[in-house]
Amino acid sequence: MHAPQSSTDTESVAGTSAPVPVQGHITAPPDGRSRPPQRHDLNGLRGVAIALVVVFHIWMGRVSGGVDVFLTLSGFFFTASLLRSAESGASLNPITRITRVLRRLGPPLLITLLAVGVASVFLLPRTRWADLGDQLVSGVFYYVNWQLATTANDYLAADPSVSPVQHLWSVAVQFQFYLLAIAVVFGLAWVRRIARPEGPRSLRPRTFAVIFALMAVLSFVYAADGVRRHQAWNYYDTGARLWEIMLGATVAAVFAARSNNPAGESSARDSRAWPTARGALAGVAMAVIVVCGFLVDGVAAFPGPLALIPVLATLALIVAGSQTAVATTLSNRFFAWLGSIAFPLYLWHWPLLIFYLSATGRSQVDLSGGVGIVVASIALAFLTVRLVERPTQSTTFTPGRIAVTACAVFAAIAVTASSIGWNAFISRSITAVQADGSVDEMTHPGALELTDGIRAESTTLSPPLYSAPEDLPASTLEGCIADFETRDAISCTYGDLDANRTIVLAGGSHAEHWLSALDPLGSRHGFKVVTFFKMGCPLSVDTMPMLGANEYPDCLDWTQTVLAEVAAMKPAYVFTTATRPREGFPGDYTPSFYTEVWRQLVADGVGILGVRDTPWLAYRAIDCLADGGDATSCGISRDEALDPVNPALAASFQLPGFSALDLSDAVCDTTVCRVEQGNVLVYRDEHHLTATYVRTLTTELGRQLGTATGWWTGP
Template identity: 30%
Template sequence: MVTESQPRTGTHRRRGRRTDLTGLRALAIMALLLTGAGIGFVPGGFVGIDVFFVISGFLVTGSLVGEWRRTGRISLLAFYARRVRRLLPTAALVLAASLVLTLFCLPRSRWVGTGWDVLASGLSVLNWRLADQNAEAFVPGPATSILAHYWALGVTGQVLLVWPVLLLGIATWAVHRRARDVRVPLLLTVGLVAVGSFAWSAQRTAGDPERAFLGTTTRLWELALGAALALLGTRLARLPHRLGTILGWTGAAAVVGAVLVLRPGPGFPGYLALLPALGTAAIIAGGAVGGRAARDGTAGDATGRPGTAGGGPHRILAARPMQAVGTLCYPLYLWHWPLLVAAHARFGELHPAAGLAVLGCAALLAFLTHRYVETPIRDGRRFAWSAGQVVRAGGLLPATAVVGGLLFQLTVWPPVQPAPRSGAAPASARPTPTPAEPTAPGAAVLGKSPGDSRAGVPVDRVRSITPNPQDAARDLPDVYRHDCFPAAPGDNARACVYGDRLSTYTVVLAGDGHAASWVPALQAIADAKRWRLVTYLNPNCPFLKLPLDARDGRTVATCTQWYDNVYAELTGPDRPKLLLTTSSRYPVSRDGRTLLAGADADEALAEGMRRTWSRLTAARVPTVVLRDVPILGMNSGMCVSANTKRLTRCVTPRRAALATGAGAAQAAAVDKLDRVSLIDLNSAICPARKCAPVIGGVLVYRDSQHLTATYARTLTPRLRTALDRVLRSAQ
């Protein structure tokens, strides 16, 4: 998020400002804040970011083009100096304050992540880090990054690094070509950027909405839209006054409608982002129409002449309260999120009244920051530095954030004992002793009918929790520490052996991280039954012959090759007596379209599963599918560590948890296959109407979709009984 402010020093000619745009920023920030505070009637406040992007593109491009028209050149040094003065000091201050809030309010398990987030924020790449984590940046919660809102600064920071260079290059080329008006090639360039970015955004939203929401390339079109308006400034000013009024009110209705109607989900940004973006563009265009603006405003750099307030919403947006909030929008945006996340982590889910109180604190901090940090540094009255000095000093602030993030990690990182590594090659990994029985019963408390057991109903408090929720991320199956589950997808059929290595009864487990979660239970069964347990595991690669979505062509090719290699091992001379498999849900490509959710996606996924398993049974490989586990709506380990006295804040409705994963498609596929069995233990994982985070004193999940090794171990008797039943029926 970038806001352009007019220089106030004597070294730059003062220009009028668009008061309607300041008011529009106020509308956007208020929507963002109310959504963050959990005010239900504004579910779409996250579109405030879209409003900011369009305004930023308009003002930044207007400033650059205005300078070109006045002087015939663009000073990149002066441009970057203005950005440094305006943005970096406040951002650095909030980064430092967020580290303090982390130490005092967030559980220790989240400190390391915060350190990395500070480092990524300093480098303006946090949006890509969050995208890789499939993190949400809509509403603060108990497991949300305290710096997640810096993703928007990352997007604009990356764009502003290259945008003036691009415009200067095109303008210089146009002059050398003796173009009559440099704005024509600039408009063509901006138009191509906008069209390409929007097409990419729509395509990515269909297949990977989290990455589309946070990506730079999928958001660039909104800044380009604002840039196009800046380049069209003088032409917009010649449009009829009545049209300006219509544009203004239509745009205002679109923005307000987006705030009240849109909700975060798989369809956004994509085509849905057109509503707030085009609405913002209409308000900007309406304010430039007719040659007159609000009495104290002008169209600024975009037109070099006044615009119109007319009878549109511009008088409302220019009102003093809107101006006051709009002036504080940048520090208010930076402060509100860390305070809300810290409050969530410290006190759990906030009542709307408590959320508003937190926003009040953010407003106070924003006012103080604006008065004592932003204004003195931006005006240059106390720091009368040259543009070069400002840019050099600005380069130190990101470097300080990087160093601060690393030092924070070294200071707070809990000591981790080096994991023992298997002495042999992965294919002959030594069998490990069966781990000791968990000190807590876990799934054993559910009895024979988990759905009827009160032990599976969520409660606020329990006597103890195993493992410690702060250490949940490290409660992993042995395959992680034995190098049997690689850090990144690979195409080798890497095998590890557990149980009785000399046994002739071989059972194979193949799949992704969801399959790896069952290793603790299978280890215990293999030891007890003297099986030779072989694992073929690969992160983010299902053991399925599927036309996967090609969001990453290299990964798809790797997973495809891995499947072929494992299939060759399974169908060779030493066929296993039993194959166990499961996987997470993956987007499937059909007829060039990416199918993420819905009936078509379920059908395509089930068809791929059915085809894969039919091929295996035809090759005389007995196959059993372990139904995919319920998928939670939050990181359970982090949530429980922040809410040990209110565990009911960490529940997910069972119906939603079951609908999110691959379980339904697996059941549909097995239903039409005679020689493939399905084992469903979800009644012992989420037995009640809402999934309890802790059952029998054991933390069920280590994140949002992987069982803790401890809880998986408590499922051993149920899994053994189910396997015995399948094997008896196959005889």
């Protein structure tokens, strides 16, 4: 998915195209030279691509490949405009060019962001406002792709839990490319003018073609590796996306190098040569663009090598020229009109889709609902073009341009100020939660209500719903967990730091959340807790771990490093998770790659404390509660989450030194696993326990741990 440019973004390419009409008008080139014939077909291609994006988002739940079409066209047109300006000796002031881009993209984007913010107040639970606020602010300043990547937002199909601004990552990537392209083309042209004042005003286009091609190759290799290593990040990564844009830029530079005749005569001659071959090329390319989304899972594969399919198809349509039957079709009034509203249509359709699902409580859109979203999106896009885009394109400060600019500035200030203000309020609450590590068992018994029968009157929930996502183990707050890209074994020590006995706590975040109980137990019973954590990485040897649908080789390397350090350390035990939920089926199981790790540990003389994983939800508990649900309705059936018998018990009979720990009865009763127990919130997200609830598990974990180790009796 990608944001199409506004109707005035497309620039001409010497020998290839003239500017896309600004609502029916053709502007004169900034350098005063005549422009080549206009490529109406490429504007029509934008219309086809946005139609595919909308249809696939609403009814298919997939990425269509339109993202790659727009990225390629962006690189092609924008770079050509820069090259033409640099060669002509025009001003190289980057501020002027950036201002032009912001005038085109800014007002429609900012007004959309303001509308999303207002609608979210009424349609989304308050527990989502903090994250959305961060995304809105990052949208204002064109870095929302990095915001989504760093907060581990996988690119997901539309459902009520997905961000209504998830699609704006592509606007940010596009703008970041604009800044890079301006720096490269204008920067090198400026150096050339300083070095040789009497020579050419810029480097030759073929030199730029080589530069862009090299950048594309480097980015392509990086993206291909990213698909394998961490696709959730790779999807949003500007560096990984850059090759798609740079291929378009390379072709633009090649066309500029070949454009030796005035008014695009060489291009016109070339476009008439080999008409049959060009027509066939255009037909195949158009078919590929249309069917790409049906054949390739873009979320799992793009911007990796498979993205070459829509990118090369787009380049083929550019090369085929404007004299083919496909080009004639794309040049008709319908596609030209659709292309002219592409950018605002893109901006509006996704939030309308998410808000529709949120308001109706549905997980998918039916035919009539989808048609309604399309009609509403087109209507808003048409109004945006008429009332926002057209006035801002005026070359003078007309009342319309002044009014729209003022509205856009107000939107930016309102979105930024309200988001920062709300997040400051949440931050104060989070600071209070993190500073208070104690739990009053009389008012907030939490798990003790299930294990020890302690009852308390209903009172304020701890942690508060808004603060729950940040109710984290000390290791996360102190940076003692390796991120997705880190292979080094980061280690920290908790519990009794001077003790002779050691328990290593190792694995992913589901091992990590037990630290909040092991830390006080270590201090109380005289053992140190040495941690080795990596995000999304359960211990694994010989079997490639998976991160979603992708392989996670860094996890495998990290595990080998950790096991080597554990073997050298010779702790008494390694404490780690022993089960996982079944995918697509009820219950839980012990993966074979877990037992492979345990056998290696046993061979190294290390005992294993294998704790049964806690039940996983498919949604954020805090959102469900904020939306009117209660502790039971927002929970999950125990039979759905857990097998009747702990699957890890089998390993306890087969492996000497392995002890199975099971705290399921401290999280679930006989029928349901609630999201709130004893006035304490159980989950901070879909499947991680709050640090506060884990502290209330200390008593039961102490009982089981003392029995397994023989180090003490009782809690």
